[in-house]
Amino acid sequence: MxxxxxLGSMPNYLLSNNPAVKSIKDLTEKDRIAVPAAGVGFQSRTLQIETAKLYGDQDFKRFDKISVSLPHPDASAALIAGGSEITTHFSSPPFQYQALEHSNVHKVLSSYDVLGGQATFNVxxxxxxxxxxxxxxxxxxxxxxxxxxxxxxxxxxxxxxxxxxxxxxxxxxxxxxxxxxxxxxxxxxxxxxxxxxxxxxxxxxx
Structure with missing residues (x-):
């Protein structure tokens, strides 16, 4: 190969509709994180990297157990509407910007924060x-x-x-x-x- x-650089945002979640340290067993492919894929890997920084390499899968696989459109709709098990969504453009137009959704972190700046998204x-x-x-x-x-x-x-x-x-x-x-x-x-x-x-x- x-x-x-x-294909350029673009940030992916971890979003939440739970006011108590200001960082991933605030995530609990009651939260559910929507990602395109739980445990694998860009969003899950980025979350695992940040988790390893905070909890050590041995615990990098700490949040895999509260992650659920859900396409971005469905995850965004669930986050915006509220009332479902989805309280957090590791999103992607354009969905993250649409979600942030709603006052009940806020940004927890950016993939740029985790990876050290502008980072390649697709190759x-x-x-x-x-x-x-x-x-x-x-x-x-x-x-x-x-x-x-x-x-x-x-x-x-x-x-x-x-x-x-x-x-x-x-x-x-x-x-x-x-x-x-x-x-x-x-x-x-x-x-x-x-x-x-x-x-x-x-x-x-x-």
Missing amino acids: KAIAS LYTTQKFHDENPKTYKAFYRALSEAANIINRDKNAAAETYIRVEKSRLPLPLVQKLLTIQKSASRFSLSVLAYMPKNSMSLAY
């Missing part, structure tokens, strides 16, 4: 065989990826319109535009020589 590029990869046997396809794909990154950075309105069209999203355009503006300072989309290399992601390998 060979890496093609990182594209392929096989050496595919790269060597499909040079035109690979080149066209990389050019399209570079163009997309440039559009996102240069024209937020066009990026928002494209997102809604491609994803067939029901989100209103003004909201998506607002989310991109919010993310501008926290997220980075670039294929430059330095920016395309993964950042602050080594801890996820352990």
Whole structure:
């Protein structure tokens, strides 16, 4: 396998509708943490890294037992509505920003806090065989990826319109535009020589 590029940096927020939860130290057996894949995946691994910092490496799975697997849309809806077992959600854009528009939801921590700053969220990869046997396809794909990154950075309105069209999203355009503006300072989309290399992601390998 060979890496093609990182897909930029963006923070993931641990959110809660429990006023008593100001840090993960405040989580109890009564809380339930929604993550896309309990025990594995970016959100769970990030939580485990923070847990190890506070409780020691031997106890890094401390909160796995109160974690539940739930897709981001369902987890966000449960957190916002309240009244369910879900009191905490390790979220992701754009869902975290939608949730934070509601006064009963607050941010506990950011993945950037845990990983030491802007951190690569997704990485594209392929096989050496595919790269060597499909040079035109690979080149066209990389050019399209570079163009997309440039559009996102240069024209937020066009990026928002494209997102809604491609994803067939029901989100209103003004909201998506607002989310991109919010993310501008926290997220980075670039294929430059330095920016395309993964950042602050080594801890996820352990």
